[in-house]
Amino acid sequence: ACVGFPVIQVETQWAREPREYLDKGLALVAEHAGQPLLDFALAPHSMYTLDEDMLAEVSRVSEESGLRIHLHLLETGFEIEHALAHHDTQPLEFADRLGLLSDRLIAVHMAHLEDADIGLLAERGVHVVHCPQSNLKLASGTCRVSDLVSAGVNVCVGTDGAASNNDLDLLDELRTAALMAKGVSGDPCSVDAVTALDLVTVNAALALGIEDRVGSIEAGREADLCAVDLASVRTQPVHDVISQLVYAAAASQVSDVWVRGRRLLAEGELQTLDEARLLERVDDWSARVAHGRPRASRVAS
Template sequence: MQAELLIHSQWVLPVDSENRQLTDHALAIADGRILALLPSDEARRSIQAERVIELEGHLLIPGLVNAHTHAAMTLMRGFADDMPLMTWLHQHIWPTERRWIDPSFVRDGTRLAVLEMLRGGVTCYNDMYFHPDVAAQVTAEAGMRAVIGMIVLDSPIGYAADADDCITRGLAFQDRYRDHPLIRIAFAPHSPYAVSDVPLRRIRTLADELEVPVHLHLQETRDEIVQSLRDHGERPIKRLDRLGLVGPGLIAVHMTQLDDTEIARLASAGAHVVHCPESNLKLASGFCPVAKLLAAGVNVALGTDGAASNNDLDLLGEMRTAALLGKGVAGSASAIPAATALRMATIQGARALGLEDEIGSLEPGKSADLVALDLRDAHTQPLYRPISQLVYAAGRHQVRQVWIQGRQVIRDGMPTRLDPVEAIAAAQVWGERIRADS
């Protein structure tokens, strides 16, 4: 067999149906896709490769999928901390966005976010923010994969005058990127409390026509439930269901306020939930019942949320928090095992975004989106089970190599298509501007 690249790794977690943990295996890649995953001894005998990489002491995993973030909000990292969600949004974040949001803000914030995510092993992210065309351009130039949301809000916020204007702008963006190899599109109405019924109905119709998912914040806090009961006489999920939005195209983020009936409805509808444990903890929003959702058959993915409420885009750290928090919430040490946490950050994230046939696991035919971590550090030794070290001990500084579509975007810990000095300098300028205006 002929291959362009053959990667030998001491350990491989392919995230397949059997959750195998492989030792001394190799991955063969050609035309940006995985040709084979096989024992290294066999690969040396049977595969002729143009380039061979030996990764002793490394663990090879699928690229991580950050299923919910607001990339450009890296420029507000640490800007407004230690306050509840609605205070944070209405008194700090939204006024700052009205003052500063423009294409240059989104360009520089997204570039910083992409740099951070790639260095942490994230190869695909699902974004919700303004000027999506700018975010898409920055992401594609960096060689990264993303689902970019067509943001929708009723209120003017610098990007568009109202929900109809948001949708019009989003559709023009969707036309430009409909056939892009790295960029997919979703509708991204901010939340039920920020978008009224008429545009939500229109989004449902357009999403069905375009065959794109709908990505929104949902039942994030107790106050959201109280507000919905007051304004609409029903809980947010019930309202969305009435509007036809609860189905296999729904990517519902946070979901800390769920009852058993709603969990059953999400399962029967084939909807997806994105768990953002660290953001939920920081904003004291509540606890997503992950173990109950999984037991009911709901696909649960993992997201960081934006850096303004996290305050990082570290999906490895999010895996650890999800596993530990899930055990505490369920009252069971086996509720969210390491293998489940990894699946939430890879194949289940891909499934939520409609990309499970393309990414999320290391299997022949899929895109060669993969990450190598060096586990020879003191805090990941000795090594009994690589998956335990990955989820409970490893850090993103151990990400050494990253490939997307077989192209190396991180080599020896450094980006190949981004200038870190330039990205950080631009972020510092924004920090000075925003600080001086606060």
Template sequence: MGDTSFARVRLLADQLDLPVHLHLHETAQEISDSLREHGQRPLARLQRMGLLNDRLIAVHMTQLTEAEIAQCAQAGVSVVHCPESNLKLASGFCPAEALRRGGVNLAIGTDGCASNNDLDMFGEMRSAALLAKGVSGDASAMDAASTLHAATLGGARALGLDARIGSIVPGKRADLIAVRMDALETQPLYHIVSQLVYATPRSQVSDAWIDGRALLRDGALTTLERDVLLRRARHWRQRIATI
């Protein structure tokens, strides 16, 4: 994106008080291209454009120096870690534990279907926790509690919604899920947070509420018809196959 476009993005974000969501420092090629075309790494360029602030949601961030991590922490940038997409595309490894320890708000995401496939947040939590240990060489990196925090309150904070959602406290909206822990995979219960991160599949989510409205009840969708969805999916698959 050119400087003129970034200037327009900044103007709109300032005028409308909106966050800026940007895939950033995703690959080594992106860094090389930025240095060749603009003479700066992408983060330095965003700082020059006035976009490095607490409204920036930086997705991926696999190519970071220690100085850039400190820069993000100081500016209040939120980083969205998408471990399975980065693995599938061989983009690199987000230094999640270094970001967390450096004071950067860390969230967990999936990226899109083309580079993730199943959009499974339970799978992303497990991958994020395991990958951080392999990357850092530290078995205590991204412990279960930190990983669950990133997947919940960290994401809410990145969106500027942490006063309303992201944790179960009085006064916040009821954006919740219920998870069955009586399956064989999660028995016996000994450390529920650890088992949520490392052992629980998304198939054990039994109920989901958005602002108190039940969208999933005892494993069944309440606002969508499964058979209709499947028919539409097959229809569009056939349409796309003929293009």
């Protein structure tokens, strides 16, 4: 996992102000250094949740440490209005001025792009994460995926948070991304099935900086594998495996998952988590969030 630690101007139980967030996050990075399954990123959320000095500090820390930056960027029209009002410039120009645009930046959404923006992203090596269902649900804009891919920008697919996505189903998200790319570009051949699959495999690995370890099935790579059972009526007949995976498969058809060769899901059954206990905790936290109202237990006593 790549865990983004927040650096924001909002007080929470973890920290009160941006500097405290940053210091605690860097301490967390140091504490878990060397763990093969854990990476970290700076996560300032967006350009409007920090002042200019702190954004510049995030950029500096990223450059010195090599940590990636996870940043919601050009998600809404409000960001453009805010940047023009407070910085007298466009958001991407402001980000570039602060040194944020580099191959360490994972820019999420990018739903309000102009032609010049795409060229700048390609020049700086920025990675873009497209979250189509969140953008649709919030009516926040559309990402020009086809144009980005054509310009050589590394594009991935994400879900955004549960509040604006609900099911966090990456296969469903991938299908939506492939279909939206065609609708936005007006080209039915845009982002074909093979290109779409790259968005959640090799491209995602490149964005996280682990492309030499995962993202493709090759000798010497770590065995991070996901098996999808296409025998279901939903995905029959199979004329093209990749096309069926992108346009027809459902998350419920994921049968097995391995991480570094360790089997975590076997024939649909979790191997390292107690699902019943997990659902109990869901009920517990749901009740807490709902001001302590009692919830019926899912598991018989």
